[in-house]
Amino acid sequence: MNTTVSLEGLQTDEQRLVLDTVADIRKCGLESILSLPQLVVCGDQSAGKSSVLEALTEIPFPRNDNLCTRFATEIILRRAPSDSLTIKVIPDGQRPSAEQESMKAFNESISDFSDLPNLMEKAMNLMGLSNSSSSTTFAPAFAKDVLSIEIEGPTRPQLTLVDLPGLIQTETKGVSKLDVEMVKEITHHYVSQPRTICLAVISATNDYANQGILTKVREVDPEGERTLGIITKPDRLPSGSGSENAFLTLARNEDIFFKLGWHVLKNRSFEDGSSSFMERNASEDTYFRKSNFKVLPKECVGIEALRVRLSQLLFEHVKRELPRLREDLDEALAEAQSQLRLLGNCRATPDDCRAFMAQLSLDYYETCKAAVNGHYEGEYFKHKTDHTFALSSPATIRRLRATVQYMNTGFSDALRTTGHKYQIAQKGAAAVEETIPGITQSESGTDDLPTISQPRTPTKLSISQALKWVEQVLVRTRGRELPGNFNPLVVGELFWEQSTKWQHLAADHVDKVADKCTQFLEALLLAKAPKDIFSRLWASHIQDELKARSETAARELGMLIKDIQNYPINYNHYYTDTIKKQRQDRQKQALTKSVADATTSPRYYDSSSKEWMTVTDVDTEQVMVHYSRHIDPDMDKHSCEEALDCMMAIYKVSQKTFVANVTTQVIERHIVRGLEQIFSPLTVLGMKDAEVEAIASEPTSAKRKREFLGDRIEKLKKGYAILRKVIGSTEL
Secondary structure, three states: OOOOHHHHOOOOHHHHHHHHHHHHHHHOOHHHOOOOOEEEEEEEOOOOHHHHHHHHHOOOOOOOOOHHHOOEEEEEEEEOOOOEEEEEEEOOOOOOHHHHHHHHOOEEEEOOHHHHHHHHHHHHHHHOOOOOOOOOOOOOOOOOOEEEEEEEEOOOOOEEEEEOOOEOOOOOOOOOHHHHHHHHHHHHHHHOOOOEEEEEEEEOOOOHHHOHHHHHHHHHOOOOOOEEEEEEOHHHOOOOOHHHHHHHHHHOOOOOOOOOOEEEOOOOOOOOOOOOHHHHHHHHHHHHHHOHHHHOOHHHEOHHHHHHHHHHHHHHHHHHHHHHHHHHHHHHHHHHHHHHHHHOOOOOOHHHHHHHHHHHHHHHHHHHHHHHHOOOOOHHHHOOOOOOOOOOOHHHHHOHHHHHHHHHHHHHHHHHHHOOOEEEOOOOOOOOOOOOOOOOHHHHOOOOOOOOOOOOOOEEEOHHHHHHHHHHHHHHHOOOOOOOOOOOOHHHHHHHHHOOOHHHHHHHHHHHHHHHHHHHHHHHHHHHOOHHHHHHHHHHHHHHHHHHHHHHHHHHHHHHHHHHHOOOOOOOHHHHHHHHHHHHHHHHHHHHHHHHHOEEOOEEEEOOOOEEEEOOEEOHHHHHHHHHHHOOOOHHHHHHHHHHHHHHHHHHHHHHHHHHHHHHHHHHHHHHOOHHHOOOHHHHHOOOHHHHHHHHOOOHHHHHHHHHHHHHHHHHHHHHHHHHHHHHHOOO
16 A cells, blocks of 8 residues: 655644544534545546546555446545555435344455455445446446545645546436436435535537536636646547647646646556556656647646645635634534523423422523513523514514514504594695595585595594584584584594504404414424424413413403493593693784784984985784684684594693503403413422323433434534634644
């Protein structure tokens, strides 16, 4: 197992330190959990991928039966005191358990590369693959299993490379349509991993526009940040031909652009298969000194330059990714520990089930109570906190009191801005020239009310239109009152019509708050309990409790609606103060206008000062005359104004009372308060053993999952310790 000097120099001590870290993490078995930095050799069928991998690693893969292209081959190079080669099979996770165990048991070691073809054939038979592309059996040609070849030696670098089956464009006699799709799926699995450097191999014997691997790598790496193009078989191109010029342009990165650039290799032909690696390298060196490809920079041609290039490229890639890898590892570890906590301890007996339920109910009670009271110190409330407060955010729903307060404020604003049927303009505002519903143009004249086009938007009325509306109500509610007076019950009629939207707005608000409380409890229980226990607990206990609370809230709201549908009752001085102020405002406006009309400002010439002077004179008798004229003699209009003042005043008072009643007597009393009591330790204490077991009993799958999570956590902790050590000892 000798190596050339160039392979021994693939990495410096610093590079080995960083890459050894990834190797150690891979030893922990984390490659199935995290995306680890690696080199993947990919390309179309017969593009020369295995030859590239062979030249890079100096491992003589079998070259006659295409064994290496039937499945993904993982080459793991590791530094060790002595030489050894071990072959394992990593089974596809979709295989039956029995087959997976049989494949995992396959572990063969050799000390000479000449035994490699026989071992690989054994592995292929274990995967159930056909022996050749012309086989007439029904065995598949490709597999999703991975052949893992681990090579150790004192001169080996720490490096992992993967050779993928070549992409196939069409099905053939020995390759089915399913095989073609499987190869595409295998290729996508590897090249789509964000920490994979893709070595996209294309053959110069085929127009590169027709080689599917270029389309694939640009699909998963559109910016070309982690793809290095490799051109093989340039010696097959006629010297000076258009094809040769096209590939030279490609190699200069002037056609298909990759940030990592392109590289050209001359691999051994089938006839040169018996030559040594030193002879192969010498032949390649001679070719690039004499062919038209000599115009390319030396660092872009030949296997030795590629080793140096990949060495630095992989080192920088891993160095950049290690901090991110640690973040991913932290997140995976936290997630696995969280899932294991959800499973809790083993629940094999009724006592185990009751102990689990008691702890679960205590966790629920404390967290729910904190959320209801607005105390957000616990870790539960700090999980993925958003920068913006949005009711659709899971982080927002966890903070229940803040959510309810936000929604109550929105309800108060909605009732204040859109809860009234009519928006009555201030004194002096321009009239809206439309018709009032139920009154024709001939009946109402020019001061008409507009048609309501948007039920949720208040209809704008001028003062004259509002008085016309009040006049209609006065007419249909008139009793035995004398002219100039109005039936006091008319205020109730006006108020009921003005507040017709309250019921809909309030019911909608109550339903939405109840939905948010339901979402809160669902999220809380899913965070504290396994899904199977959540579903049983929710169906057997919590769902009915929430339904009962919603029904009680609806009845309470119904009583509030009945209250506002009766004649308004008020003892708040704000009502009388508002009426008094509205009357004073009308009187003030009339008096101001009267004073202005009775004021004269004649000018005269003062001979002593020789200036024009202005004298302002207010005729008090004229003020009274004008003021008397402003007092409308129409007593019905006066009644309308008084009734409108009363309605506006009682509406403002009742609106504030209604908002307070809905938020406290309905939302707080029946929806929010006591949520923590739905599933408290006292609740569990009152349950019978059969009921507790029915909810908390543990299925067999939970035991397997607990073992799986325990194994995953152990691997992640080992990986975490390795990363912490290397990040703490190097400047990454």
